[in-house]
């Protein structure tokens with residue numbers, strides 16, 4: 001057997017353990033349409049383990065849709081998404097690629113945490129229950145185990161003294177910190193933060209960004225940060241993606257994107273934040 005020829009036929013990903021780890025997230029040729037409206041027009045994106053990727057761009061450019069597909073809340077129209085080397089929306093069955101069933105999606109979903117613009121807390125549960133619910137129901141942890149994890153996570157987001165409060169009695173910033181703790185308590189491989197400060201009063205933005213900054217500094221988890229907070233993106237992102245009209249128009253380091261934007265589209269977008 002001609003080994004080199006064999007090797008050349010192998011997919012890139014299996015061939016290159018030398019160049020580093022396998023991506024934790026990989027979008028390949030992903031499109032998404034709602035009826036006649038094509039929101040994503042072919043997204044290719046890889047995120048490395050621990051990488052912090054900020055996604056910026058005008059409203060309506062498909063940023064949220066990208067995040068929601070990773071969280072298995074939206075299905076791509078075409079293309080594939082992989083999480084830690086495993087297909088998210090498809091699975092192999094008898095060597096054929098088929099649409100994932102609910103069980104597969106459920107298992108994959110546990111690896112992704114998402115925090116939304118509108119906190120989506122359970123209004124009838126106190127803070128502690130909001131955070132213990134998923135570890136108990138989904139991971140099957142005992143009440144004690146779940147509470148231990150939850151209390152530690154709520155401490156981390158500065159809410160150790162609010163365990164028994166109901167969401168309606170919390171400020172927006174506190175609610176958002178509960179939502180962050182609720183996602184983190186599942187120990188996801190990837191976190192998606194979708195404009196988590198957009199619905200907050202300006203004076204509450206800082207406390208939420210501070211919590212995200214601390215999580216980012218711990219370093220282990222990959223993070224997709226969809227945001228209009230350009231200074232924050234610049235500070236914590238390893239890489240910035242600029243999306244417009246359903247495509248990735250430009251990507252690079254924060255310095256490349258914010259200080260030396262190449263495309264006219266990005267230049268005019270950034271003008272608005274100056």
Ligand code: ADP
Pocket residue numbers: 034039057058059060061062063064065066
């Ligand atoms: P962004 O996060 O960049 O603002 P979105 O991903 O939220 O963009 O939305 C992209 C486009 O898709 C928008 O035009 C939006 O109105 C449309 N859209 C999003 N979700 C749906 C849906 N469930 N049904 C129909 N259109 C949708």
